[in-house]
Amino acid sequence: MRKTKTFKNTLLALGLTVSAVLPFSSAWAHGGGAAQEFDTCRIEVGGHWVHFTAYQPNLSGMEEFCGNLPSPGQSNLVIDYEGKALRQMEVEFELTKEPEGTSLVKVPMDKHSNGVITTPYNFQAPGKYLAHITLVNEGQRIDAHLPIVVGTGRDSGGVNTYLIAAVVLTALGYVLYLSNAGFKGLIDKLLGRAKEF
Missing domain, CATH: 2.60.40.2550 (Immunoglobulin-like)
Structure with a gap:
C-alpha cells in the first residue's frame, strides 16, 4: 500500500513538472518569453x-x-x-x-x-x-x-537552463519529501524551527 501511494505521488509530481515546463520550452528555444x-x-x-x-x-x-x-x-x-x-x-x-x-x-x-x-x-x-x-x-x-x-556565447540556455534545473530539483525534492519518512521528518523539523524565528 505504501509503495503504491509513493509511486502515485511520484507520477503526480513528475506529471506536474513536465506539464509546467513543456509549454514554455518552444518559446525558450526561440529567445524566451511566452510564445x-x-x-x-x-x-x-x-x-x-x-x-x-x-x-x-x-x-x-x-x-x-x-x-x-x-x-x-x-x-x-x-x-x-x-x-x-x-x-x-x-x-x-x-x-x-x-x-x-x-x-x-x-x-x-x-x-x-x-x-x-x-x-x-x-x-x-x-x-x-x-x-x-x-x-x-x-x-x-x-x-x-x-x-x-x-559575443554573448550561446543564445539559448543561461537563465532558462537554471530555471528548468530549479523546477526539476524542486520536483525531485518534493517526491523525496513524500516518499521518505526520514527526509520528511527532517524537513518538517527545519520548517518548525524556521517558524520560530
Missing part, C-alpha cells in the same frame, strides 16, 4: 509586424538567433513580413554600431514584394548593435528598433 506575444524577435512597425532572425552558418549552421549572437562572424540578417500589407509599402533596413550610431549596412527604402529582406553582414567584433526597420505608410515614416548584442 508569440513575448517573442523578442517579433517587432511592431506602425501596426504591422515583422520578424527578425539572424543566422551564423559558419558557426552554428541553420540555428536561429534573435537579439543575442554567440560570437562575431559572418551572419545573415533576415526580416520576414507578417501579413501582406507591408509588401505594398516601402521598407528600409539599417544596422548600426552602438553607442556611436555608425551605419554598417543599409538596405535602401524599397518595396519587397516577396515579404523578406535578407542582408549578409560580417560582425568583426563583439559589442552592441541596433537593427533599424523603417517603413513609409501614407507619407509617414515609422521607425522600429531591435537591440543586438554580439
Whole structure:
C-alpha cells in the first residue's frame, strides 16, 4: 500500500513538472518569453509586424538567433513580413554600431514584394548593435528598433537552463519529501524551527 501511494505521488509530481515546463520550452528555444506575444524577435512597425532572425552558418549552421549572437562572424540578417500589407509599402533596413550610431549596412527604402529582406553582414567584433526597420505608410515614416548584442556565447540556455534545473530539483525534492519518512521528518523539523524565528 505504501509503495503504491509513493509511486502515485511520484507520477503526480513528475506529471506536474513536465506539464509546467513543456509549454514554455518552444518559446525558450526561440529567445524566451511566452510564445508569440513575448517573442523578442517579433517587432511592431506602425501596426504591422515583422520578424527578425539572424543566422551564423559558419558557426552554428541553420540555428536561429534573435537579439543575442554567440560570437562575431559572418551572419545573415533576415526580416520576414507578417501579413501582406507591408509588401505594398516601402521598407528600409539599417544596422548600426552602438553607442556611436555608425551605419554598417543599409538596405535602401524599397518595396519587397516577396515579404523578406535578407542582408549578409560580417560582425568583426563583439559589442552592441541596433537593427533599424523603417517603413513609409501614407507619407509617414515609422521607425522600429531591435537591440543586438554580439559575443554573448550561446543564445539559448543561461537563465532558462537554471530555471528548468530549479523546477526539476524542486520536483525531485518534493517526491523525496513524500516518499521518505526520514527526509520528511527532517524537513518538517527545519520548517518548525524556521517558524520560530
